[in-house]
Amino acid sequence: ETAVDLGPADALKAGQSRLFTYRDKDDRCILLRTAEGELKAYRQTCTHLGCAVRFNGGQLECPCHNGFFECGHGFPVQGPPTRPLSGIALDVKPDGTLWAVGDLPKPGQAKEA
Ligand code: FES
16 A cells, blocks of 8 residues: 655644645645544545535535535535545554555445455
């Protein structure tokens, strides 16, 4: 799997986000820390028509047609999108760095063996 160093795991405060690229420079993703303090990462590509979603501190929102996704699993909660965002697996190393380490299985699907 592709592993990408995202820097110190404690860099983001709750409600903050930043962008990164994962598999190549066009694989645009967003790293965020939820209000509950969890780190999550998703591809920015909206599952409606592909605009870039952004984090508003509580939800991921798509400006194109006012689509909204919850940030725990990327499920659509409002607007036209019907499928969840593509999630990126994260890992914190013993030295405190955060890494993007793979694609999460789609929520609701069994993890492949
Ligand atoms: Fe995101 Fe339409 S492209 S809501």
